[in-house]
Amino acid sequence: MKKLKLFIILVALSVVLAGCGNAEGVYSDKGQVYRKVVSSDISSLDTALVTDTVSFNLFNQVYEGLYSLDKNDKAVPGVAKEMPEESNGGKTLTIKLRKDAKWSNGDPVTAKDFEFAWKRVINPDTASEYAYIMYDLKNAEAINMGKKDVDELGVKAVDDHTLKVELTKPIPYINEMFAFGTFMPQNEKMVKKYGDQYGTTANKTTYNGPFKVKDWKVEDKIQMVKNEDYWDKKAVHLDRINFKVLKDQQAGASLYDTGSVDDAGITAEQVDKYKDDPGLMKRLLASTFYIKMNQKNVPEFKNKDLRMAISQSIDKEGYVNSVKNNGSKAMDGFTSSLTAKTPDGKDFASTINSPLEYNPKAAKKNLEKAKKELGIKELTFTMNTEDTPDAKISAEYIKSQVESNLPGVTMKIKQLPFKQRLNQENKETFEASLSGWGPDFPDPLSYLNIMTKDSSQNNTGWGSEKYDNLVKEANGSLLQKPKERNAAMQEAEELMLKDAPVAPVYQKGEAHLINPQVKGIVYHQVGGDTSLKHVKIDKHIDPKTGKKKKE
Known part of the structure; x- marks a missing residue:
C-alpha cells in the first residue's frame, strides 16, 4: 500500500514538472518567449465591452486597428496601408486597407469588419460603456441614445479595402483614436456564431494582431502564441507570450529571482533590495x-x-x-x-x-x-x-x-x-x-x-x-x-x-524587474500599456549582470 502511494505521488510530481518544463508551460523559457506577471486578469476578449487597461494592453498584442501607435504615441499604419485621405474640411476620411491582412481563422480582414465592429459598439443593445469614445462619428451619439438607426452611423465599407468615415467635425488626434482598442475590427461571422459567449474564452474569438490567445484560464494565466496568419509576421520574433495572474507582488519577484518570469512588478519595500539589479526599471x-x-x-x-x-x-x-x-x-x-x-x-x-x-x-x-x-x-x-x-x-x-x-x-x-x-x-x-x-x-x-x-x-x-x-x-x-x-x-x-x-x-509609477535579455518593448502613455510586436529575447546577455555573456 505504501509503495502504491509513493508511486502515485511520484507520478503526480512528474506531471507537474513536465507541465512547467515543456514549451507549453507558463514559466518555460524554451525558444523566444516573454513571461510577465500581471496583478489583474483581463475582463473580456470582446473589444466592444472592456474598460480596463489590462485588457486594452492585451488587445495591443492580439488585435490590430486601422493604425497602431509608435514609440512616441503617434499613429502609424496598421490594417490601413496609409494615412487617411481627407475631404469635406477634414470631416470625411477615406482610408485604404492593405489586402494581405487576415484573421487567425484565415478570413481576410476587410473594411466591413470595421464597419460591423463600430456599429456594434454604438448600438445601444450592446451596452458598451466605451460607446461615447465614438461620439465624434456622424450620428453616433443619437444612435447610442436610441434616437437614430445604427445604419446611419458615419462609417461605411465602400468596398473590401476602402473605409469611409464621416466625422461631426475635424479631430486633430483622430488617427491616434483609431489605434485604441474600442476601434479595433471584429469578425462578424465569429461574433454571430458565439453570441453572448463571444470573447469569453480563447477559442470564442479570432485575432488579427501579431499574436493570438491560445489559452486563458480566468484569474490564472493567459498564453499567447505567434499568429502565423498575421500580415507582418516576419517582423515578429517571439514564439510565445505568457501572462501569469498573480496578486502578490512579492511572489512575482520570487519568480523573477528564479528565472521563471521575465517581468514582474515589485512593492515599495522591495525597491531598495533590487536597487543594484540591472533589471530594475522605474517609469x-x-x-x-x-x-x-x-x-x-x-x-x-x-x-x-x-x-x-x-x-x-x-x-x-x-x-x-x-x-x-x-x-x-x-x-x-x-x-x-x-x-x-x-x-x-x-x-x-x-x-x-x-x-x-x-x-x-x-x-x-x-x-x-x-x-x-x-x-x-x-x-x-x-x-x-x-x-x-x-x-x-x-x-x-x-x-x-x-x-x-x-x-x-x-x-x-x-x-x-x-x-x-x-x-x-x-x-x-x-x-x-x-x-x-x-x-x-x-x-x-x-x-x-x-x-x-x-x-x-x-x-x-x-x-x-x-x-x-x-x-x-x-x-x-x-x-x-x-x-x-x-x-x-x-x-x-x-x-x-x-x-x-x-x-x-x-x-x-511602476517599479518592476525586467530581464535584460528582453529587447524591443514599446511603452505607451495612451491606450494599451505596451506593444510587444518587435520584442526579441537576446540570450547572449547574462540576466544577472545585464552584460554580454563570455563565449
Missing part, C-alpha cells in the same frame, strides 16, 4: 488615481466642503514616498502629466491650479463647516479597493490620513477582485472607490470627458452644466482655435477640482 505613467465619492449612496458627499476636506486630508507626498516608492508622483489635479501639451509646449497638467493639495488645517476647517451644514458630528463610509496586498497597504495609509486629520470621520476598507470593483463602480453600488484612469488618446479631453454628467465613467452623482458646456466647446466650436480651446479645458478642470467630486491621490 511614470500617464495615469491618475483618485477616490470617487458616490453622492447617491452617501448623501453627505453632496456637501462640497466635506469632499474638499477628504481630499485635503491626505499627505500625498508621504503616500508616494512610503507606500509606493516606485516612481509614482503626488497628484492634486485630474489630467495626468505626459498626456498632452499646451499650444506653447508646456505639459497641460503643469498649468492647472488645484485647491486639493495636502492641507490638514484647511481640511479640518472644511470638515467643521460641513458638519454644521449637514447637522452631523460623525461620518462613516466605506472605500473599495482591490484584493491585493499592495492595495491593502495603500488603502490603510489613506484610512489613517483621513481618520487622523478629520475628527469624527471613519473610513472602512472593502477589498474586492479587480473585476468586482469595476462592476460596483459601473453599477454605482459603492460608497467610495480608489479608482484610476489613463488617457485613451493624447488630449486632456480623454480625462475631462469622463466627468461630464452623463458619462458612464463618472459614477459620482456630480454634474455641472458649465463644466459640460466647456468640455463640449473644447470638442466642438474651439477645435480649430488651439489657444481658446486650451483655455476652455483649463477652466473646466479647475472648475471641477474646486467642486472636488473626486480626491486625486497620485499619478501612477
Whole structure:
C-alpha cells in the first residue's frame, strides 16, 4: 500500500514538472518567449465591452486597428496601408486597407469588419460603456441614445479595402483614436456564431494582431502564441507570450529571482533590495488615481466642503514616498502629466491650479463647516479597493490620513477582485472607490470627458452644466482655435477640482524587474500599456549582470 502511494505521488510530481518544463508551460523559457506577471486578469476578449487597461494592453498584442501607435504615441499604419485621405474640411476620411491582412481563422480582414465592429459598439443593445469614445462619428451619439438607426452611423465599407468615415467635425488626434482598442475590427461571422459567449474564452474569438490567445484560464494565466496568419509576421520574433495572474507582488519577484518570469512588478519595500539589479526599471505613467465619492449612496458627499476636506486630508507626498516608492508622483489635479501639451509646449497638467493639495488645517476647517451644514458630528463610509496586498497597504495609509486629520470621520476598507470593483463602480453600488484612469488618446479631453454628467465613467452623482458646456466647446466650436480651446479645458478642470467630486491621490509609477535579455518593448502613455510586436529575447546577455555573456 505504501509503495502504491509513493508511486502515485511520484507520478503526480512528474506531471507537474513536465507541465512547467515543456514549451507549453507558463514559466518555460524554451525558444523566444516573454513571461510577465500581471496583478489583474483581463475582463473580456470582446473589444466592444472592456474598460480596463489590462485588457486594452492585451488587445495591443492580439488585435490590430486601422493604425497602431509608435514609440512616441503617434499613429502609424496598421490594417490601413496609409494615412487617411481627407475631404469635406477634414470631416470625411477615406482610408485604404492593405489586402494581405487576415484573421487567425484565415478570413481576410476587410473594411466591413470595421464597419460591423463600430456599429456594434454604438448600438445601444450592446451596452458598451466605451460607446461615447465614438461620439465624434456622424450620428453616433443619437444612435447610442436610441434616437437614430445604427445604419446611419458615419462609417461605411465602400468596398473590401476602402473605409469611409464621416466625422461631426475635424479631430486633430483622430488617427491616434483609431489605434485604441474600442476601434479595433471584429469578425462578424465569429461574433454571430458565439453570441453572448463571444470573447469569453480563447477559442470564442479570432485575432488579427501579431499574436493570438491560445489559452486563458480566468484569474490564472493567459498564453499567447505567434499568429502565423498575421500580415507582418516576419517582423515578429517571439514564439510565445505568457501572462501569469498573480496578486502578490512579492511572489512575482520570487519568480523573477528564479528565472521563471521575465517581468514582474515589485512593492515599495522591495525597491531598495533590487536597487543594484540591472533589471530594475522605474517609469511614470500617464495615469491618475483618485477616490470617487458616490453622492447617491452617501448623501453627505453632496456637501462640497466635506469632499474638499477628504481630499485635503491626505499627505500625498508621504503616500508616494512610503507606500509606493516606485516612481509614482503626488497628484492634486485630474489630467495626468505626459498626456498632452499646451499650444506653447508646456505639459497641460503643469498649468492647472488645484485647491486639493495636502492641507490638514484647511481640511479640518472644511470638515467643521460641513458638519454644521449637514447637522452631523460623525461620518462613516466605506472605500473599495482591490484584493491585493499592495492595495491593502495603500488603502490603510489613506484610512489613517483621513481618520487622523478629520475628527469624527471613519473610513472602512472593502477589498474586492479587480473585476468586482469595476462592476460596483459601473453599477454605482459603492460608497467610495480608489479608482484610476489613463488617457485613451493624447488630449486632456480623454480625462475631462469622463466627468461630464452623463458619462458612464463618472459614477459620482456630480454634474455641472458649465463644466459640460466647456468640455463640449473644447470638442466642438474651439477645435480649430488651439489657444481658446486650451483655455476652455483649463477652466473646466479647475472648475471641477474646486467642486472636488473626486480626491486625486497620485499619478501612477511602476517599479518592476525586467530581464535584460528582453529587447524591443514599446511603452505607451495612451491606450494599451505596451506593444510587444518587435520584442526579441537576446540570450547572449547574462540576466544577472545585464552584460554580454563570455563565449
